[in-house]
Amino acid sequence: MAISNAAGDPAAGNEGGGERKRKRREDPPVAKWRTEGEQKTYSSKLIEAIRRVRRSSAAAAAATDHSRSRAVRVAADRALAVAARGRTRWSRAILSGRKLKLWVRARACRRKPLGNITAASASYSHTTRKSKPPALERKARVLGRLVPGCRKLPLPTLLEEASDYIAALEMQVRAMSAIAEILSAAGVAAAEPM
């Protein structure tokens, strides 16, 4: 099928705008996330990244389970963004601004812990005074916050990014589950006396 061919052949002019227009009619560009080849590539990249995490956390003696799992999550997301080959906003946002965003948010949270209560009540009255912005817009804002790098996008672009993001996340889940299965099976096998 054309889909799998295109996925296995990234240099075959996937990038052009014309290609994209044609693909939108027949197969949505999200189909590439469903191919096995893509998943295998992602899995091997992920393993590399996890290995690096392990090495760096072994050096830092204070690595807790939580921080290590966090590092794995970050590595998985970065590998996912790389797999997108820079064609989507969310992937570029992950690769470029991730650390900065987390930093800024952490600092902002820490700076006003007490002011939060009054700020929250103020924002509540503010939104009710706005007399219900259309439900669609509210939900679109929430969605924009969930997809990285898509906060201020107009709705059509946001929906496009969201569909691609969802397909990518599904592949991420599939790949990580497969790796977990293999590792747990390998662990069991290693434990048994041969």
Place this chain on the structure above:
Amino acid sequence: MSSRRSRISEEEIKELISNLQFLLPESRRRQAATRVSAAKLLKETCNYIESLHREVDDLSDRLTELLATMDITSAQAEIVRSLLRS
């Protein structure tokens, strides 16, 4: 401003939303023929993304745990072997 926006992109929105509906597993189950309201679909999308995020977090925890007990080189060999097999 908002009315102009809705006039221009309403069809686009409808098309994109139908694409989205195709993606979401629950919407698919709910017979893609029935037209769900856009707001509901957006909400479902948000919920779905959040649940996917949670799943990825859980999987990261699990992988971290598994990798703590195995040494990496044998793990990699095992994975490569399995990947080649499938």
